[in-house]
Amino acid sequence: SIPPAAAQLPTPPDVIRCAYAELVVTDLQRSRWFYTELLGLVVTAETEDALYLRAFEEYLHHSLVIRRGPVAACAKLAYRVRTPRDLDLAEEYYRALEVPVRRVPAGTTKGIGEAVQVEDPLGFPVEFFHDAEHVERFTQRYDLHGAGAISRLDHFNVVTPDVPAARRYYEGLGFKVSEDIADSEGTVYAAWMYRKPTVHDVALTGGDGPRMHHIAFATHERSQILHLCDHLGAVRRSDHIERGPGRHGVSNAFYLYLLDPDGHRIEIYTHDYYTGDPDNPVITWDVHDNQRRDWWGNPVVPSWYANASTVLDLDGDPRPVVERRDAREAEVTIGADGFSYTRRDEVEQGFKVGHQV
Numbered sequence: 001s002i003p004p005a006a007a008q009l010p011t012p013p014d015v016i017r018c019a020y021a022e023l024v025v026t027d028l029q030r031s032r033w034f035y036t037e038l039l040g041l042v043v044t045a046e047t048e049d050a051l052y053l054r055a056f057e058e059y060l061h062h063s064l065v066i067r068r069g070p071v072a073a074c075a076k077l078a079y080r081v082r083t084p085r086d087l088d089l090a091e092e093y094y095r096a097l098e099v100p101v102r103r104v105p106a107g108t109t110k111g112i113g114e115a116v117q118v119e120d121p122l123g124f125p126v127e128f129f130h131d132a133e134h135v136e137r138f139t140q141r142y143d144l145h146g147a148g149a150i151s152r153l154d155h156f157n158v159v160t161p162d163v164p165a166a167r168r169y170y171e172g173l174g175f176k177v178s179e180d181i182a183d184s185e186g187t188v189y190a191a192w193m194y195r196k197p198t199v200h201d202v203a204l205t206g207g208d209g210p211r212m213h214h215i216a217f218a219t220h221e222r223s224q225i226l227h228l229c230d231h232l233g234a235v236r237r238s239d240h241i242e243r244g245p246g247r248h249g250v251s252n253a254f255y256l257y258l259l260d261p262d263g264h265r266i267e268i269y270t271h272d273y274y275t276g277d278p279d280n281p282v283i284t285w286d287v288h289d290n291q292r293r294d295w296w297g298n299p300v301v302p303s304w305y306a307n308a309s310t311v312l313d314l315d316g317d318p319r320p321v322v323e324r325r326d327a328r329e330a331e332v333t334i335g336a337d338g339f340s341y342t343r344r345d346e347v348e349q350g351f352k353v354g355h356q357v
């Protein structure tokens with residue numbers, strides 16, 4: 001269900017940034033290796049069925065919860081709001097959107113204060129909170145960091161069938177578009193939207209949804225991403241690498257996509273750009289530009305377009321997905337009839353990137 005026009009809605013909550021995700025995993029110890037031994041995330045707390053993890057620059061209790069469960073899924077995408085009062089605004093805003101809303105007391109999620117949980121109009125389980133327990137910030141604990149140190153959570157990427165509708169919903173929450181991918185007929189394939197002054201807190205990927213495409217963490221340097229690749233090679237777990245390393249066209253970030261033991265996609269990302277001025281220009285990419293998703297023109301592996309994580313509703317049940325009706329990026333850019341170009345003057349020849357599958 002897509003919201004009524006923003007004009008009729010009450011004041012939205014003041015979202016600061018994406019703040020934490022909760023992923024359901026089927027084997028907690030197997031996942032513990034991936035998120036702590038490989039990625040080096042810090043264990044803030046551990047219970048019988050969950051791990052609460054944070055990156056080195058984070059002082060809130062966690063930015064990722066991994067919880068044991070029967071079916072791998074994304075259980076929550078949480079945003080931090082600026083004041084406790086914003087919880088009232090969130091509750092009012094989502095009740096006006098006529099979607100399921102739950103106000104939960106502090107401690108419902110370990111380390112997190114009172115929160116408002118909703119099933120947003122796109123079908124995602126989203127939480128808004130302000131208060132959270134402060135824990136030690138390991139910004140300069142270089143004795144703990146390791147060569148692949150991850151600094152902080154950077155963004156969520158969600159798969160949704162109608163990107164323009166999803167964009168309107170997030171614009172209603174005060175998010176702005178930094179970049180998008182479209183074609184000459186006006187079909188929009190993806191959009192990147194932000195509240196914090198970076199390229200995105202959430203990216204909208206056109207496809208069957210609601211599904212969670214990836215959760216991204218930021219490092220400070222490309223060398224840390226390369227170390228993670230070398231680490232995976234050294235322990236003969238290189239099959240956790242799905243795509244990259246490489247340089248994105250959109251966002252200009254250096255990237256690596258990993259698949260965790262349940263197939264949840266985790267991006268390690270660095271080096272995007274500042275978007276904090278009010279007149280930050282929007283960058284629109286042509287869907288046929290072969291450098292849009294990889295600046296060096298490397299192909300996007302088909303699994304990156306096809307696969308994403310199931311999301312749960314507020315009762316913990318998997319959400320059915322709605323099929324995308326608009327054209328699909330993988331179909332218009334690779335495969336039998338798809339094409340991309342490197343140089344614009346080759347478009348007329350329907351230039352096909354030979355090396356793309």
Ligand SMILES: O=S(=O)(O)c1ccc(O)c(O)c1
Nearest residue numbers: 157248249250251292293294
């Ligand atoms: O592949 S894209 O260059 O479109 C891209 C840009 C930024 C991201 O965070 C991402 O996941 C993908």
Ligand SMILES: [Fe+2]
Nearest residue numbers: 157214216267
């Ligand atoms: Fe990303």
